[in-house]
Amino acid sequence: MRPPIHYSSPEEALSVVQSGHRVFIHGSAQTPSFMMKHLAAQAHRLRNVELVNITVYGDMVVDKPEYAGHFSINSLFVSASIRDAVREGRADYVPVFLSEIPELFKQGILPIDVAIVHVSVPDQHGYCSLGVSVDIARSAVNTARFVIAQVNPNVPRTHGDGMVHVTRFSAMVYCEDPLHESVYGGAISEQELKIGEYIATLIDDRSTLQLGIGSIPDAVLKCLYNHKDLGIHTEMFSDGVIDLVEADIINNKYKHIHPNKSVTGFALGTQRLYNYVNDNPAFAFLDIDYVNETSVIRRNPKMVAINSAVEIDLTGQVCADSIGTYQYSGIGGQMDFMRGAALSEGGKPIIALPAQTNKGISRIVPFLKQGAGVVTTRGHIHYVVTEYGVAYLYGKNLRQRAHALINIAHPDDREALDRACHERFKVFPGW
Structure with a gap:
């Protein structure tokens, strides 16, 4: 039987994020834009929060100049959303092979305090899917002290390594945003x-x-x-x-x-x-x-x-x-x-x-x-x-x-x- 599901408000969920934390942000189509807006609203109580990510889509909000001192981005792959921030010195870039990024988390070189991920709704067994972006998110979920899930019925359930049980989440926040799209x-x-x-x-x-x-x-x-x-x-x-x-x-x-x-x-x-x-x-x-x-x-x-x-x-x-x-x-x-x-x-x-x-x-x-x-x-x-x-x-x-x-x-x-x-x-x- 699926365990009872409790959805938190964004503010309640983000209360685990504290000054000085390193926070992983899910990427690509699964970039949790809904939670990023609410994280930006927490700036008044936060200092020196480091955000770690690979490719992100949409408005990151926290990369804007007014959030300097509150948030900094330490990107493992620079995408269009944050290029200006990197160019202007408001964000940093870590050169690393994609295959080795999980080792940065596992070995404590970049230990993750909080992971914010974007997942499907739970199935009958209580499992959510990381959708179309398992990549480094799997290791971030495995190693983070706290995991916040942005739960969305628009996220597809994919087969493979992306299943996460609801008991792994510190908090779950419901939204119905469309996934980010890109046309090649x-x-x-x-x-x-x-x-x-x-x-x-x-x-x-x-x-x-x-x-x-x-x-x-x-x-x-x-x-x-x-x-x-x-x-x-x-x-x-x-x-x-x-x-x-x-x-x-x-x-x-x-x-x-x-x-x-x-x-x-x-x-x-x-x-x-x-x-x-x-x-x-x-x-x-x-x-x-x-x-x-x-x-x-x-x-x-x-x-x-x-x-x-x-x-x-x-x-x-x-x-x-x-x-x-x-x-x-x-x-x-x-x-x-x-x-x-x-x-x-x-x-x-x-x-x-x-x-x-x-x-x-x-x-x-x-x-x-x-x-x-x-x-x-x-x-x-x-x-x-x-x-x-x-x-x-x-x-x-x-x-x-x-x-x-x-x-x-x-x-x-x-x-x-x-x-x-x-x-x-x-x-x-x-x-």
């Missing part, structure tokens, strides 16, 4: 679709896919309708997988681990996606320290990791988290999967990016911008794809890499890159 497939450019076509030629039947965030992964999915028997083992996915699942192109038949299931840490998309994964046993939402563990990823043969970048230099260094010193995102799981795919039998780690920015600036550069972060090192790089083709860098020396990358740069940028290549390596790319 509708914004695919001609260049991104061409990139998708090139990547599709690299994907063999019976491959297992990891898809990073953004429109390029959705462009790839649109180009896979002639493929057969694909699998999913990824840190996240969006709406693009649905049609391929329904067409039996993604069926997970030939995965070595978790066959017949699409494995992920979180999902982010539209309400169609949230409805689709609701109580759907074909999807397993698992703890990110398992999903993104390299030794797990490599166990699936033909593992294909598809990730994007801000820029790449002529030696193969990949910046994916910043624009110079401007912190745009985070390390995330790119290296977890780039390495896992490289170690997989027949695996292919792929970096995909348009040859130029929207302002016509080359993304293939002689040197990364001053202050840029290297996410994927030149020792880990294999395939690089732009709308002008595929460069295979693994096993190539620096001069050969420069030649291969210049060949897939925008034609308008190749002459300048040729000169930079000659200046650095004392030879023109056609050597």
Whole structure:
């Protein structure tokens, strides 16, 4: 029998938050915006409360200048909601592999006093689901001293590691807010679709896919309708997988681990996606320290990791988290999967990016911008794809890499890159 459920007011629930506490905030589609507004209203009694999170959506409220001294954000992945706060010095960023964030909680490096999570309504046994964002939230719930649940009938019940019994919650607050949504497939450019076509030629039947965030992964999915028997083992996915699942192109038949299931840490998309994964046993939402563990990823043969970048230099260094010193995102799981795919039998780690920015600036550069972060090192790089083709860098020396990358740069940028290549390596790319 389900235990009796008592819902608290937001003010009553948040009374456990005290000055000096570290508070975990659930992320992505599950960002608990309702509770964030009420947490901001508690500012008058709180000082130096540190908020820890990965990607968050919606208005965080507490990141505004007037809350300085009351709240600070220590983000493990910078998203649009808090970029200005980081840029202006009102928030901080921790560079860390997504797979290792749970260890920060478990080892007490970032001990969590309070976790605020956004969950489904309890089932007949008293279990709530972490919905479409299990990722690092599972470990936060396991290790926090207090857990506050924002309970919402709009949160889907997903299968996997996301079940939390109501007895784990210090307080439960009811709301009926819609989940945060994000649309990727509708914004695919001609260049991104061409990139998708090139990547599709690299994907063999019976491959297992990891898809990073953004429109390029959705462009790839649109180009896979002639493929057969694909699998999913990824840190996240969006709406693009649905049609391929329904067409039996993604069926997970030939995965070595978790066959017949699409494995992920979180999902982010539209309400169609949230409805689709609701109580759907074909999807397993698992703890990110398992999903993104390299030794797990490599166990699936033909593992294909598809990730994007801000820029790449002529030696193969990949910046994916910043624009110079401007912190745009985070390390995330790119290296977890780039390495896992490289170690997989027949695996292919792929970096995909348009040859130029929207302002016509080359993304293939002689040197990364001053202050840029290297996410994927030149020792880990294999395939690089732009709308002008595929460069295979693994096993190539620096001069050969420069030649291969210049060949897939925008034609308008190749002459300048040729000169930079000659200046650095004392030879023109056609050597």
